[in-house]
Amino acid sequence: MxxxxxxxxxxxxxxxxxxxxxxxxxxxxxxxxxxxxxxxxxxxxxxxxxxxxxxxxxxxxxxxxxxxxxEASSDGYKTITVDGSNMSGYREPNVRVDIGFGDREYWGFTNETGQLVRVIADEIILQDDATESVTSDGRYYSDEAKVPGVESSTLDEGHVIADSLGGVSNAYNITPQDSVLNRHGDQAYMERNIREAGGATDFEAIITYPDAETHIPSKYNYTYTILGNKVVDEYENVNPDEYNEQQGLTGAEKESVEPESAEPIIPIEGDMSTVDTNGNGTVTIDEAKSAGYSMPITSDHWLYQYMRDTDKDGMVGE
Structure with a gap:
């Protein structure tokens, strides 16, 4: 010192x-x-x-x-970003992914084995082809994720939230789903109901599986609110026609009669399932023509509500 x-x-x-x-x-x-x-x-x-x-x-x-x-939310799921057009069928375990197209917030959740087990959305916002880029058949992307199981001829690459409802096509919004169920069964009806209501709120899908290995669901449980009404849809991942037949819910089989002419048979008015061949809830001009309808389809025609009138003139296919 x-x-x-x-x-x-x-x-x-x-x-x-x-x-x-x-x-x-x-x-x-x-x-x-x-x-x-x-x-x-x-x-x-x-x-x-x-x-x-x-x-x-x-x-x-x-x-x-x-x-x-x-990185990790309070509920234990890691939030990751996956492009909506990603065709990989692989899913990371215990993550959540935004599966809403554009600014929509729809969330898909996986469990510890990478199975898609839950999808939620505070609000379902319908696709808007006037402001969003979509294909001629109403798709955001040309294909869907190849989740294990979709290679089956009886299973579709089924959206949990459809394109028409604003959902993307990566593995966190796709499950292998029975083709008839997806195109003409309860799944198609649910999507149509939401579209006709102009959207939905408080949407939740719970997806269950027969075991921890497969990526093919056994059951779907949907809960959502449309026009102020809470709706619950629950169904098995099976062919509804075969299921109804097994339960004795269908009438006696009728003998099929070949048409006398080669002219296409016009479907019964209102039976869109015979026109909407890809089951996406939207009828294209080609699909309508293939079903025997001549163009144009005007606003007073029953098919008009399922078609895209781009110029809003009350006429499609002019």
């Missing part, structure tokens, strides 16, 4: 002038006071340094905590 020489010189000189008897005590006191002052200054510097280090550590911990919260 260094002692200020000028202070000592001043104190010594003063002591000599006042009297030799007081010199030792005054010098000692001056030395002690100087030492205490320096010790206090050094202690203050150390305290300040410690405080700065603690604040820096707290700030770093806060940043790390925020990053972890962004």
């Amino acid at each position: 260094k002692i200020n020489k000028k202070i000592l010189f001043f104190l010594l000189s003063s002591s000599l002038a006042l009297g030799a008897c007081s010199a030792p005590t005054d010098v000692t006191n001056a030395t002690e006071n100087s030492s205490q002052t320096e010790l206090a200054a050094e202690s203050a510097q150390i305290d300040t340094s410690i405080e700065l280090e603690e604040k820096e550590e707290q700030s770093a911990e806060a940043v790390q905590s925020e990053e972890k919260q962004t």
Whole structure:
């Protein structure tokens, strides 16, 4: 510890002038006071340094905590981003993915084995082909994810939330679904009901499986609200026609009669399932022609409501 020489010189000189008897005590006191002052200054510097280090550590911990919260939500699912056009059938386990096209927020959740088990949406916003880029048959993408099981000839790449309802085509919105169920059964009816209502709220789909290995669901349970009414749809992932027949819910089989002419048979008015060959809920001009209808289809025709009148002139196929 260094002692200020000028202070000592001043104190010594003063002591000599006042009297030799007081010199030792005054010098000692001056030395002690100087030492205490320096010790206090050094202690203050150390305290300040410690405080700065603690604040820096707290700030770093806060940043790390925020990053972890962004990666994993409070419900234990990791949020990841998957492009809506991704055709891979692989799903990561215990994640959630936004499966809404554009700015829509629809969420698909997987379990520990990567099975798609839940899909939710606060609001279902219908597809808008006037502002969104869609294909001629009303699709956002030309194909769907190849989830294991869709290679079967009896299973479709079934959307949990359809294109027409604003859903994308990656594996977090696709399950292998019975083709008849998807195109003409309960699944198709549910999608049509939501479209005709102009959308839905509080949408939730619970998807169950027979075991932890397969990606082919055994059952779907849908809950949603349309026009203020809560709707619950639950059905097995089976061919509804075969199921109804097994349950004795169909009438006696009628002998098929070949048509006398090669002219196409016009479907019964209102039976869209015989016209909508791909089961997406929308009838294209080609589908209508193949079913025997001549163009144009006007607004008073029963098929008009299922077709896209791009120029809004009340006529399709003119």
